[in-house]
Amino acid sequence: MTGTTQSSIDLHPAATEIDHDVVPGSTEWLWYMTGSKVASVLGISPFTTRLELWRQMTGKAGPTHVTDHMQWGTDREPIIREGTAAAKGCVIHTPRMLVSNANPRHAYSPDGLIEPASWEPTGLWEAKTATGKSAATWAFGIPPHYEVQWQWGAYVTGMDRGLFTLETHVDFVPVSTADYPITRNDERISELIVAVDEFLGYVDADVEPPPLGAVVVSDPEDIDTIRRWNKSNAQRLDFEKEIKALRAIIDPMGENASALMTPEGEVLCHWSETVKESESVDWAAIYAENPEAVERAVVTSVDRKRLIELVPGAVRTHTTTDTTTIRRLLMGAAK
Numbered sequence: 209m210t211g212t213t214q215s216s217i218d219l220h221p222a223a224t225e226i227d228h229d230v231v232p233g234s235t236e237w238l239w240y241m242t243g244s245k246v247a248s249v250l251g252i253s254p255f256t257t258r259l260e261l262w263r264q265m266t267g268k269a270g271p272t273h274v275t276d277h278m279q280w281g282t283d284r285e286p287i288i289r290e291g292t293a294a295a296k297g298c299v300i301h302t303p304r305m306l307v308s309n310a311n312p313r314h315a316y317s318p319d320g321l322i323e324p325a326s327w328e329p330t331g332l333w334e335a336k337t338a339t340g341k342s343a344a345t346w347a348f349g350i351p352p353h354y355e356v357q358w359q360w361g362a363y364v365t366g367m368d369r370g371l372f373t374l375e376t377h378v379d380f381v382p383v384s385t386a387d388y389p390i391t392r393n394d395e396r397i398s399e400l401i402v403a404v405d406e407f408l409g410y411v412d413a414d415v416e417p418p419p420l421g422a423v424v425v426s427d428p429e430d431i432d433t434i435r436r437w438n439k440s441n442a443q444r445l446d447f448e449k450e451i452k453a454l455r456a457i458i459d460p461m462g463e464n465a466s467a468l469m470t471p472e473g474e475v476l477c478h479w480s481e482t483v484k485e486s487e488s489v490d491w492a493a494i495y496a497e498n499p500e501a502v503e504r505a506v507v508t509s510v511d512r513k514r515l516i517e518l519v520p521g522a523v524r525t526h527t528t529t530d531t532t533t534i535r536r537l538l539m540g541a542a543k
Contacts, residue, residue, distance in 0.1 A: 222366030223306035230305045240315035243360040247353035281337045288335040299323040316364040332370035343376045362392040
């Protein structure tokens with residue numbers, strides 16, 4: 209027998225199947241830690257950040273927007289399942305949400321469970337769709353955020369092996385499918401359980417979780433220093449924005465002026481930021497005195513002072529600080 213069906217045999221000894229449908233995004237669904245949330249807990253989800261997940265699970269975020277690509281994946285799942293079952297000659301069961309017998313908060317909603325007698329490897333099946341850059345990431349194997357999702361499912365269900373079936377599309381037109389076998393990693397699962405339970409602690413306590421990799425600072429002086437730095441840095445950014453806006457107004461007034469002043473003679477500001485003092489160099493004279501030194505300098509440096517050091521006693525008559533101009537003058541002198 210091939211095809212798909214509701215689970216009629218015990219394929220998940222480590223979990224219990226819920227007797228009703230749990231709607232993704234609902235309050236009930238948010239109470240559980242499901243496989244799709246685990247990557248966010250670890251900070252590796254391309255879809256939802258760790259903080260966004262916490263806000264969702266504590267009821268502080270609005271409803272999740274379903275994109276066209278998300279809806280496409282949902283619509284294609286049963287079609288991909290039927291195709292995989294037919295191609296492999298197996299039965300893929302479609303259970304409701306499964307809850308771990310070890311922890312009622314730990315749950316998983318598999319895309320399918322492959323009946324052991326029908327095909328090897330047996331176990332947990334997941335369907336994914338991708339296009340463009342998201343499809344290209346599969347060239348290196350199962351993406352990390354999907355790998356931890358499956359490992360969480362392996363823990364909840366008790367499965368040891370499984371399969372991803374990827375369908376790629378272009379402008380929502382399917383173009384190919386590929387299979388990616390996967391096996392259980394108990395060491396990784398242990399890490400996931402610790403990370404998830406810690407995160408759920410923040411959810412239950414309604415306390416925002418700290419950023420991953422954060423270091424605890426306990427010295428009051430250090431804490432005060434960091435707070436002062438935060439304040440000063442914020443002021444600096446504000447000043448930089450204001451200076452940029454003011455410069456856009458003042459620059460046309462200054463042009464090549466050395467200073468700006470009132471009709472009464474009050475100097476408002478020196479304009480050295482725009483017109484810089486610079487040494488004058490007669491590059492032709494330098495080259496005439498020591499052409500090899502100048503040619504070597506053109507290759508190794510366009511720094512004016514370095515050239516002057518190479519050619520002592522050069523006559524200084526040309527003013528420029530622009531490295532492009534220096535290079536052009538040097539190359540002209542070298543001809």
